[in-house]
Amino acid sequence: xxxxxxxxxxxxLTATLDDTxxxxxxxxxxxxDLTLRDFxxxxxxxxxxxxxxxxxxxxxxxxxxGDITLYAPWGNIAIFYxxxxxxxxxxxxxxxxxxxxxxxxxEPFPVRIELAD
Numbered sequence: 001x002x003x004x005x006x007x008x009x010x011x012x013l014t015a016t017l018d019d020t021x022x023x024x025x026x027x028x029x030x031x032x033d034l035t036l037r038d039f040x041x042x043x044x045x046x047x048x049x050x051x052x053x054x055x056x057x058x059x060x061x062x063x064x065x066g067d068i069t070l071y072a073p074w075g076n077i078a079i080f081y082x083x084x085x086x087x088x089x090x091x092x093x094x095x096x097x098x099x100x101x102x103x104x105x106x107e108p109f110p111v112r113i114e115l116a117d
Contacts, residue, residue, distance in 0.1 A: 002027045003116035004094070008109065011102045014116060015068060017094035022070055025053040026077075026093045031114035034077070036103065042082035044103055046111075051075050054091050062086040066096040079103060 002017040004027070017023040026048075034046035043063070052070050063069055063080040071078050072089040081104050084090075 002094075004030065005114055005116050006096075006103075007112040007114075008102050013096055013100060013102065014098065015094055015096045017068070018092060020057070020092075021053040021055040022057055022091050023093050026070070027115065031112060033110065033112050035108050035110050036079065037108040038106065039078070042080060042084055044079045044081065045071070045076050047074075047076050052091075052093075057091040060086040060088050061090040061092050063090060063092075064095070066100055068093045068095060 001019050002023065004015050004017060006013045006015060017027055029049065036044040036046050039045045054070070054072055061069065063084040065080060065083055067080045069078045069080065070091040070093055072091055078090070081100055
């Protein structure tokens with residue numbers, strides 16, 4: 001498993017990526033500077049620079065609070081701050097190691113995602 005950090009302003013959150021093709025491929029993109037925006041009142045999304053390897057991923061996934069996912073049809077990252085029903089094309093990349101309250105805000109905001117030291 002790969003540890004990452006997500007920095008929002010002065011706050012740094014830690015997360016763990018899954019040891020899957022998608023999780024490992026996402027780690028290869030890091031570091032990333034993204035702008036997260038709200039989607040459907042339950043997740044924060046941002047476009048990724050390229051598609052990820054989803055080999056062996058289940059066709060559907062039901063997101064839990066704190067999950068970091070890929071929505072494969074659109075090629076974007078989706079970080080869930082509320083649980084969500086099983087959805088086709090949703091691929092889990094990993095999850096946060098603790099609370100993610102700092103991500104719950106109305107306006108779009110910048111984040112930096114990188115491998116943990």
